[in-house]
Amino acid sequence: MYRPYHPPADPQLVRELTQTQQELRTHVRLLPLTHEPRFIAGCDSSFPTPETILSVFVVLRFPSLELVEKVYHTGPVEVPYVPGFLSFREAPNVLRAYDKLQQKPDIIMVDGHGIAHPRRMGIAAHIGVMLDMPSFGVAKQKLTGNFTEPAATKGSISPLTDKSGELLGEVIRSKDKVLPLFVSPGHRCDQATATRLTLACLRGYKLPEPTRLADHWAEEFKKELR
DNA sequence: GCGACAG
DNA sequence: ATCTTGTCGC
DSSP states (O other), rough: OOOOOOOOOHHHHHHHHHHHHHHHHTTTTOEEEHHHHEEEEEEEEEETTTTEEEEEEEETTTTTOHHHHHHHEEOOOOSOOOOOOOHHHHHHHHHHHHHHOSOOSEEEEEOSSSSSTTSHHHHHHHHHHTTTTEEEESSSOOOOOOOOOOOTTOOOEEEEEEEOOOOOEEEEEOOOTTOOEEEEESSSSOOOHHHHHHHHHHHHSSSSSHHHHHHHHHHHHHHHHH
């Protein structure tokens, strides 16, 4: 398959972001949820133009999954995309979108990785720490770690581990014969909770409702801008 | 030195 | 992420 080429990143920038990332990491806490969520949020970002980012937050009632609110926020893109540092490019705008929510959620499902990251600080963990809110990530592509292909049937799961065997996340088949999802906890959440909620949010599509709707509305809001 | 690389 | 048509499989 075709492999993307990532242009060299500014060494100085990478050093600074790495330090910030490691500081944020000290705040991460992996714990089971204390109470069953009543509201779960989904968030995702898109780029109407190369220099503009549009972030969306949707809040669904849980476990009914009815959409109760959707908001978005747009702003200028100030940081380039560098593998492993996606959060610094998207999180600032995502947090502003979060501020616009009337109904704050009990937990946030982010489009991206949680601790299944080189330094255990994917965007889901980053956002969770910034808001000090429970969060977890659901990604469509692997960033780091190893795994064996889960069975082709919906609900099949296989672990995502690092070289030392540490569990980074779980690879979940959310729909029969469709590429699996990579689910990992972000902040104030554990793997069992992340996996359980992801499965509870499936409604016949590859993506669980929170991120699927956030994805959908990101596209709608984008059109709405022109 | 050779791959891998979220969105 | 984004740019894009037709096409294969259930």
